[in-house]
Amino acid sequence: MSSGDSGPSSSKQLVQQPAAAGRSPNQPPLLGAGGRKVIVLKSGDEEEFEVDLLDAMQSRTLRRAIEDGCGDGPMPLPNLTGPVLAKVVELFRRHRGDPRWADELQETEKEGMFKDYAPQKPTAEVKGFDREFVSVDRDALFDLLRAANFLEAPGLLDVTCDAAADAVMNMTVEEVREYFGLVNDYTPEEEAALRKQHEWAFQ
Amino acid sequence: MANLSPSTKVSKKQGVVDLFDALPDDLIAHIISFLPFKEAVRSSCLGRRWRYRWLELRRIDLDESHFTQSEMRQLLELDGLQPFDYGLRLSGRRHFLDFVSRFVARYAEPQVESFRLAFSNPKEHADKVRAWVGAMVALKVENLELDLTDPDEEEPFEGNYGYLDLPEEVYGELAGRWLRTMTLTGCDVQPERLGALHALRVLSLSRIAIARDGVEKLTASCPLLEELYLDHLTDTEEITITSASRRLRVLDINECDPIPYGVRLIQVPALELFRYMGFTGNFVVDTVNTLEEAELYFIWDDSDDASELLRDLLEDLNMVTSLTVCSFLLQVVPFADNPWQLSSSKNKVKHLTLDGVTLLKDEIQGIGLLMRSYPQLTSLSIILSDTKLRPSGNGQPSDEEADVEGSWEEQSGVPIPCLVDHLQYVTIENFTGHQSQLKFMKFILKSAKALLAVHIYVDPTPTTGTLECCLEEARKMLGYEKASEVVMITIS
Structure with missing residues (x-):
């Protein structure tokens, strides 16, 4: 997950439109393609990403920040790396209007801001994207899980949590502990009692 | 890489990194919510943080068979390799009762997404079962599934057995407001008591006695119903769906026999898919x-009027673009009226699927009739069945070979419009290379331009x-005369 020498300039390869640098914090959010409002997110390793404002609203964390007026300049997200943020931004874009998570946005509708955020059924393409999105190794998956947890983005959380569950499906307790790096903090007696209590679940 | 990776600590004991160190308990609950309920419960053994997370699940699946038999044991018993163990059933059942009672008492989430309960012979614990279901419905359950049949019974439904009245809550206001899908198997449903199920989108009823016109009453209680599945209902005299079901898109009727007054679809404004399996009846x-x-x-039935009834049904279904029919229909339809063609000229069928057919002599006239009646037919799918499934298929198919050839030639004698300019795709599944299949393909290749x-x-x-024999037979059709110069044949 190292992003090496990436700086603001390298973000051009990762986003659709290169972010405008050096804007004054007092400027209103940028207008992106098609006249839509955009904001700029800045990763811990100083990469900048331009995101459609409505897409960013999929994250409760970002929404709170935007509503508090923090969306005017580049918004620093020090605990997300460039590569992780690049993936997340792309997922937000693909999940635009997805009814699985759009309800919440509709509720926060203000001044018709989401009038063109009409829910659409998730297409096979979106589902395919979701599958591809989590086709990563364990450590990369947990980078995404931490990002989902920090951003409080329901779609991102569902996709990543589903993948984590898939990874340990049909594993024994010992195998799951090893995969997740869990230390067994039960005493042997406690664990035996618990296994006895839920014996049916082990058959 | 500022704050995240450093916050995951390395355990001194074993040198492993606990990936959940920087993540909250909520996230653990979210992850296990994607596991089957049984595996989610098992996760409580992983460590202290995981112990009670399964009690936060919003999708609950309580199934007695998880307690009374392991899957392996179940398979062995089904195969007769292990004797049916009654003692194991009884002790498993006790554990199940105990587990569910405790679970329902401790469960404290404000809203349940789905609740499934599968419990056989509920009568001896009727009060408990009613209390469980009532408690869950009171938690605004959105998807309710109750299966009260006995999976060990070979024929799980024998008239009036093991019934259980649904608890009051199911007929109540909370259910009306929150239930989005309801699947009931082997319960006693009283349609006239149902309040308005304002949110219900999908209703599935199986092995239930719904007397007289109960289905109509049920649908009248569900103004937003989109999908209705009726399976092995008894006592039903008629199934009538009217304009009151204004959102209904899917109607699936599976072996609800007999239905003396038939199935009536009258001005259903949004119906898209109608699936029927059962005896011929009035439609x-x-x-x-x-x-x-x-x-x-x-x-299969021997009734004299089957051909007329099915013919009327096909005439009435002239608006569908996709039609799937079975062998029986093909065999009987030519015997009423014109043996060559339906009388309606407005048929819109573009995709025709013949499912469970043999392409033997007794189906040829029916296949020809349908193809001739559907001038816009562009794709024809054939799913071949094992010939021995055919009621009349006792004789060796090869006895009929000579006639088969004759029959397709006879079909060619009366024009089939779709073969001139519409039919583009033909698919055959379960191909074995039998003469009847090759002769059908010979006919198609020769006449479909x-x-x-x-x-x-x-x-x-x-x-x-x-496989090699079958492939060799199939490859013969590559050499057949072809009316279309561009046709591609793939064999796999």
């Missing part, structure tokens, strides 16, 4: 213009010879 299809797809499977692609999926069975 009324009146002003259902939105219907796109019909699937019709009939159980617009044909683009033929897909043959070979599926040898022990009685039909090896």
Whole structure:
């Protein structure tokens, strides 16, 4: 997950439109393609990403920040790396209007801001994207899980949590502990009692 | 890489990194919510943080069979390799009762997404079962599934057995407001007591006695119903769906026999898919213009009027673009009226699927009739069945070979419009290379001028010879005379 020498300039390869640098914090959010409002997110390793404002609203964390007026300049997200943020931004874009998570946005509708955020059924393409999105190794998956947890983005959380569950499906307790790096903090007696209590679940 | 990776600590004891160190308990609950309920419960043994997370699940699946038999044991018993163990059933059942009672008492989430309960012979614990279901419905459950049949019974439904009245809550206001899907199997449902289920989108009823016109009453209580599945209902005298079901898109009726007064679809404004399996009966299809797809499977019967009834049904279904029919229909339809063609000239069928057919002599007239009646037919799919499933298939198919050839030639004598300019795709599944199949393909290749692609999926069975034999037979059609210059034939 190292992003090496990436700086603001390298973000051009990762986003659709290169972010405008050096804007004054007092400027209103940028207008992106098609006249839509955009904001700029800045990763811990100083990469900048331009995101459609409505897409960013999929994250409760970002929404709170935007509503508090923090969306005017580049918004620093020090605990997300460039590569992780690049993936997340792309997922937000693909999940635009997805009814699985759009309800919440509709509720926060203000001044018709989401009038063109009409829910659409998730297409096979979106589902395919979701599958591809989590086709990563364990450590990369947990980078995404931490990002989902920090951003409080329901779609991102569902996709990543589903993948984590898939990874340990049909594993024994010992195998799951090893995969997740869990230390067994039960005493042997406690664990035996618990296994006895839920014996049916082990058959 | 500022704050995240450093916050995951390395355990001194074993040198492993606990990936959940920087993550909250909520996230653990979210992850296990994607596991089957049983595996989610098992996760409580992982460590202290995981112990009670399963009690936060919003999708609950309580199934007695998880307690009374392991899956392996179940398989062995089904295969007769292990004797049925009654003692194991009893102790498992006790554990289940105990587990569910405790679970319901401790469960404290404000809203349940789905609740499934599978419990056999509920009568001896009727009060408990009613209390559990009532408690969950009171938690605004959105998807409710109750299965009260006994999976160990070979014929799980024998008239009036093991019934359990639904708890009051199911007929109450909270259910009306929150239930989005309801699946009931082997319960006692009283349609006249149901309040308005304002949120219900999907209703599935199986092995339930619904007397007289109960189905109509049920649907009248569900103004937003989109999908209705009726399976093995008894006592039903008629199934009538009217304009009151204004959102209904899917209607699936599976072996609800007998239905003496038949199935009546009258001015159902949004119906898209109608699937029926059962005996031939009276069908009324009146002003259902939105219907796109019909699937019709009939159980063999000797009644004299079957051909007329099915013919009327096909005439009424002239709005569908996708039609699936079974062998029985093909065999009887030519015997009423004109043996060559339906009388309606407005048939819109583009995709025709013949499911469970043999292509033997007794189906040829029916296949020809349908193809001739559907001038816009562009794709024809054939799913071949094992011939021994056929009620009249006792004789060796090869006895009829000579006649088969004659019959397709006879069909060629009366024009089939779709073969001139519409039929582009033909697919055959379970191809074995039998003469009847080759002769059908010979006929199609010779007469379908617009044909683009033929897909043959070979599926040898022990009685039909090896894969290589079947493939060799299939390859013969590459040399047949072709009316279309561009047709591609794939065999796999």
